[in-house]
Amino acid sequence: MKNLLLLLFAFLLINVSKADTFPADTTKKQTLVKRSVTAIAVISGNTSSGITGVIRFTRLKKGIRITGELYGLTPGKHGFHIHEKGLCEAPDFSTAGGHFNPEAMKHGSMHSETRHTGDFGNIVADDYGVAKFSFIDYSISFKGKNSVIGRSAMIHDKEDDLKTDPSGNSGNRIGCGVIQLNSYRKH
Numbered sequence: 001m002k003n004l005l006l007l008l009f010a011f012l013l014i015n016v017s018k019a020d021t022f023p024a025d026t027t028k029k030q031t032l033v034k035r036s037v038t039a040i041a042v043i044s045g046n047t048s049s050g051i052t053g054v055i056r057f058t059r060l061k062k063g064i065r066i067t068g069e070l071y072g073l074t075p076g077k078h079g080f081h082i083h084e085k086g087l088c089e090a091p092d093f094s095t096a097g098g099h100f101n102p103e104a105m106k107h108g109s110m111h112s113e114t115r116h117t118g119d120f121g122n123i124v125a126d127d128y129g130v131a132k133f134s135f136i137d138y139s140i141s142f143k144g145k146n147s148v149i150g151r152s153a154m155i156h157d158k159e160d161d162l163k164t165d166p167s168g169n170s171g172n173r174i175g176c177g178v179i180q181l182n183s184y185r186k187h
Helices: 002-019
Strands: 035-045 052-059 064-071 076-083 119-125 131-137 152-156 173-186
Touching: 035 152, 052 173, 064 119, 076 173, 119 131
Parallel strands: none
Antiparallel strands: 035 052, 035 173, 052 064, 064 131, 076 119, 076 152, 152 173
């Protein structure tokens, strides 16, 4: 009886397996699924600010798209930079080091020929303290000497003047997040 049950179970298992097996379609070409590498920085405020938000970095064929949504800012312009180290320790985020500058350039706007690799100019918060932004940068990468992975995204309390070394006169560091690889996303 035991052998009969085992035989019946094996027969059912083989037939169920065959039912789930489909012949390969050799008439259609296989298409490759392209994947887009993304990274993310979750922004938190220092002990005196209530800033929260997310900045996403998406690798494109050319450049990196940077999109963000931040809350709790004062209305107006705020300097936005990538800093050298991925350390965001309160109260002042000084553990993040200076602007990411592997080429040892002077501070400038993101459209200047000479600029820190991590200089992104300003983001603008509306009357409710919300800043939404999206742009493409061609200087940063996810690999090599210009990689932003493991570095920090930093928000400053003042407008970046886009010229004064080393930080554009952009004031205190009020929001920080470590940039980490996020996932592979199918397109």
